Every structure is written in structure tokens, then in C-alpha cells.
Amino acid sequence: MQIILATSNKGKVKEIQSLFKDDHIIPFKDILGPLEIEENGSTFAENALIKAKTIFNKLNSNDVIVISDDSGITVPALNNEPGIYSARYAGIGANDKQNLNKLVENLKKSGLKETPAYYTAAIAIIASEAKYVMHGWMYGKVIDEPRGDGGFGYDPMFIPEGFDKTLGELDPEIKRELSHRSKALTLAKPIIEMLKNR
Numbered sequence: 566m567q568i569i570l571a572t573s574n575k576g577k578v579k580e581i582q583s584l585f586k587d588d589h590i591i592p593f594k595d596i597l598g599p600l601e602i603e604e605n606g607s608t609f610a611e612n613a614l615i616k617a618k619t620i621f622n623k624l625n626s627n628d629v630i631v632i633s634d635d636s637g638i639t640v641p642a643l644n645n646e647p648g649i650y651s652a653r654y655a656g657i658g659a660n661d662k663q664n665l666n667k668l669v670e671n672l673k674k675s676g677l678k679e680t681p682a683y684y685t686a687a688i689a690i691i692a693s694e695a696k697y698v699m700h701g702w703m704y705g706k707v708i709d710e711p712r713g714d715g716g717f718g719y720d721p722m723f724i725p726e727g728f729d730k731t732l733g734e735l736d737p738e739i740k741r742e743l744s745h746r747s748k749a750l751t752l753a754k755p756i757i758e759m760l761k762n763r
């Protein structure tokens with residue numbers, strides 16, 4: 566049984582592999598090469614399922630477990646932007662830095678130096694005759710002056726609840742314990758164990 570990760574995001578690969586130290590988790594690119602997947606769902610869960618299903622179908626094997634992650638940041642004071650559009654906030658094909666800069670600009674335009682925000686992760690698992698989605702959230706605030714270069718994406722502007730440093734500045738171990746991704750993957754773990762052993 567192979568465990569395949571249906572993501573092209575290196576930051577996610579690193580975090581997910583570090584949460585599954587005892588398993589060999591293979592990014593799909595190592596088997597299928599690079600692939601663009603259209604994420605046209607209207608929720609994190611739908612998009613996670615689209616990614617996992619696309620890779621599961623391409624692999625065409627009953628002997629794989631495919632895991633995907635669809636995630637993003639939501640800022641209630643900005644009409645819940647960017648939410649499921651986090652990866653394309655500054656336009657289709659935008660990189661992490663451009664997306665972060667766009668969120669910083671929009672905070673400044675609204676005169677918000679800081680405001681509550683949260684990350685959501687939907688983790689989908691697809692295997693032969695099996696389909697699951699789990700969610701996790703991390704609450705905190707975003708600031709209009711990004712700090713640090715740890716993590717990825719919007720991390721330099723996100724301060725988790727109970728801290729005064731951004732995820733760009735904090736030890737990666739703290740994100741590993743608290744993140745939306747780690748919470749959803751904690752729920753995913755027993756399901757993956759069951760699928761490995763069935």
C-alpha cells in the first residue's frame with residue numbers, strides 16, 4: 566500500500582511528512598510528474614475531494630491511499646476574504662508573496678493594523694471504496710506588517726491566539742502542534758491506519 570500526497574505545495578509536503586514520521590508519504594509529482602488540477606469547488610472540502618480524486622484516478626490502482634489538503638485563511642473584517650480563494654487572491658498563478666502582499670494592502674486600505682483571522686484545512690482521503698474529509702482550524706489575527714520568513718503562504722502575517730509572534734517568527738514545532746493542518750491530520754491518522762490494515 567502506497568500513501569500518495571495530492572499536493573504540489575512544498576510547504577504542505579514538509580509539514581505533512583513531519584506529522585507522519587513513521588510513514589513513507591510520496592508527493593504525487595514523484596510518480597505522475599507535474600500536474601495542474603482545476604479547483605472549481607465552492608468549499609474547502611469539495612476542493613480537497615477534487616484533488617484527491619483526480620490523483621486517485623490517474624494512479625489507477627487499488628493499492629494506494631491518496632491524501633489531499635485544501636486550505637486557506639479567512640478574515641471576517643474583509644468580508645471573509647480570501648477564504649477558498651487564498652491561493653489565487655492576487656490572481657491566477659500568483660505566488661505566496663503576491664498573495665500575502667495583497668492581503669497586507671487590503672488591511673491597510675481598510676485602516677486595520679490587526680484583525681481576527683483563521684486558517685481552515687480540509688484533508689481528504691481517497692482509497693478504493695473509501696472517501697473521507699476532515700477539517701481543522703487555527704484561530705488568531707493578521708497584522709499589516711509581516712514578520713519572519715518561517716512557514717509559507719500567509720504565515721509571516723498570522724499571529725496564533727496566545728502568542729505575540731507570527732508563524733514566520735515562531736519555532737516550526739509550535740505550528741506543528743497548533744495548526745489547522747495538524748488538527749485535521751490528527752483526525753485523519755486513525756483512518757489511514759485502518760485503510761493500511763484492511
Ligand SMILES: O=c1nc[nH]c2c1ncn2[C@H]1C[C@H](O)[C@@H](COP(=O)(O)OP(=O)(O)OP(=O)(O)O)O1
Pocket residue numbers: 571572573574577604616634635636637638651652653661664684716717718719720744746
Ligand atoms: O499553513 C498555512 N500557512 C500559510 N498559508 C497557508 C497555510 N495553509 C494554507 N495557506 C494558504 C497558502 C495558499 O495561498 C492557500 C492554499 O491553497 P491550496 O489550493 O489549498 O494549496 P496550493 O494551491 O498551494 O497547493 P495544492 O492545491 O497543490 O495542494 O492558503
Ligand SMILES: [Mg+2]
Pocket residue numbers: 604652
Ligand atoms: Mg491549489
